[in-house]
Amino acid sequence: GYGIGFVNDGNTTTLKKAITKFGPLSIYGSYVKKDDSETGFHEVRDFYSMTFLGWDTDGFITVEDDYEFDPETYEFISIKKKIGKIPFVGEIDSEPYDLIYFDSAYFFAPIEEFDCSDVTGKSIQECPCPTDPNLLTQDPHYDAICKPKEVIQQPPSEEEPEITVPEITVEKNTIVDVDANMNEEANVFKNGIKEAMNEGYSLRVNVTTNEVYEEAAIIVQSNKAYILQPKEQTSDDLQTPPVLRPIEGSENPQQITAPLISVNGNGQFEINGFIVEHFQQITDQHLLQTEDDGILRLINVTLSGDYHIKDKTTDEITSQQTEHQIQAPYIEARGIKVFLDVVTIEPSNFSNCNGIQLIGSQGLNKHQFLAEKSNFNVLNQIGQSFIN
Numbered sequence: 001g002y003g004i005g006f007v008n009d010g011n012t013t014t015l016k017k018a019i020t021k022f023g024p025l026s027i028y029g030s031y032v033k034k035d036d037s038e039t040g041f042h043e044v045r046d047f048y049s050m051t052f053l054g055w056d057t058d059g060f061i062t063v064e065d066d067y068e069f070d071p072e073t074y075e076f077i078s079i080k081k082k083i084g085k086i087p088f089v090g091e092i093d094s095e096p097y098d099l100i101y102f103d104s105a106y107f108f109a110p111i112e113e114f115d116c117s118d119v120t121g122k123s124i125q126e127c128p129c130p131t132d133p134n135l136l137t138q139d140p141h142y143d144a145i146c147k148p149k150e151v152i153q154q155p156p157s158e159e160e161p162e163i164t165v166p167e168i169t170v171e172k173n174t175i176v177d178v179d180a181n182m183n184e185e186a187n188v189f190k191n192g193i194k195e196a197m198n199e200g201y202s203l204r205v206n207v208t209t210n211e212v213y214e215e216a217a218i219i220v221q222s223n224k225a226y227i228l229q230p231k232e233q234t235s236d237d238l239q240t241p242p243v244l245r246p247i248e249g250s251e252n253p254q255q256i257t258a259p260l261i262s263v264n265g266n267g268q269f270e271i272n273g274f275i276v277e278h279f280q281q282i283t284d285q286h287l288l289q290t291e292d293d294g295i296l297r298l299i300n301v302t303l304s305g306d307y308h309i310k311d312k313t314t315d316e317i318t319s320q321q322t323e324h325q326i327q328a329p330y331i332e333a334r335g336i337k338v339f340l341d342v343v344t345i346e347p348s349n350f351s352n353c354n355g356i357q358l359i360g361s362q363g364l365n366k367h368q369f370l371a372e373k374s375n376f377n378v379l380n381q382i383g384q385s386f387i388n
Contacts, residue, residue, distance in 0.1 A: 019053075029100060029102030062084040063081050175206045190247065191214070206231045216246075218261045222267055248279065262291065270299065276304070286330070290334055292336070298341070298343050302345075306320060326349060341372050
């Protein structure tokens with residue numbers, strides 16, 4: 001059989017050694033420039049989940065995703081693989097780099113089988129303890145390793161952990177261009193938010209209320225911060241919140257390969273005053289995701305499994321309840337912090353999943369999740385936790 005493994009923290013030379021030993025690697029890393037600073041280098045740009053096959057005299061040979069979108073509707077058409085190359089020394093974003101550094105590199109490797117008829121000199125990883133109680137007491141490891149330890153039940157601490165809630169700050173404001181991104185037939189705006197985010201790395205993106213916004217996958221990378229919110233409204237304005245949902249294509253839906261929003265590296269993303277709609281296709285892809293040191297903040301947000309339509313005559317947004325069960329969480333939190341403030345998760349039918357998945361990628365005691373004045377609703381899965 002095969003097992004998955006990983007290598008943490010290394011440079012160009014370490015990558016060559018790892019590829020030689022384990023074969024192709026899935027890399028999370030960055031382009032680095034040496035300098036005279038205290039650390040001796042600075043990061044030029046990072047990259048995520050890139051496959052390294054090997055190298056030649058000039059650089060690493062990679063496998064890259066080649067996405068194809070409809071040039072008019074921006075709907076996803078296909079994803080193909082192509083061979084690429086990353087030079088050992090070169091330029092990225094018009095800035096030179098002279099080293100490839102990686103945070104983590106994942107690989108598959110065959111599992112070596114051991115003869116455990118004699119466990120002398122073999123580790124517990126090579127010859128695990130038997131699960132059969134009758135065999136367990138006969139195992140030579142029993143007294144030293146395999147003997148069950150007495151579990152001492154410790155009452156949970158009554159002391160609340162200290163959670164810091166950083167305020168996401170941005171440098172500039174921008175507005176989604178509704179004229180350029182309107183799809184009149186569907187009565188939705190397509191990829192207007194993504195285009196507005198391309199205007200800078202630190203932005204407050206303002207949208208018009210009472211509209212439906214369909215977006216392809218939004219990726220927030222390191223050193224980027226965005227706040228997504230409606231424009232300021234008068235007290236007499238009774239319009240409904242804007243709706244944000246993934247582009248899927250109703251007639252010929254494409255395979256879903258990425259979350260609607262991914263926050264990676266030390267990126268920060270805040271959604272304020274929206275209805276965010278889950279995928280309408282049956283998929284195991286979660287809706288919102290954080291990785292690494294990413295921060296996600298939801299304020300006055302409703303997470304919904306329903307499908308929302310804006311009537312062309314009345315301009316009213318109505319929801320249609322879907323019959324399929326949701327098979328992936330609304331939020332998968334692998335990043336360092338998730339904050340929910342006045343968030344409602346509408347009654348949802350889940351199939352073999354939780355509404356919110358807390359995983360974490362930085363180790364114990366380095367992740368924080370805080371929910372205040374929020375309501376989580378579930379229609380089935382009685383007896384299971386909404387948050388895992």
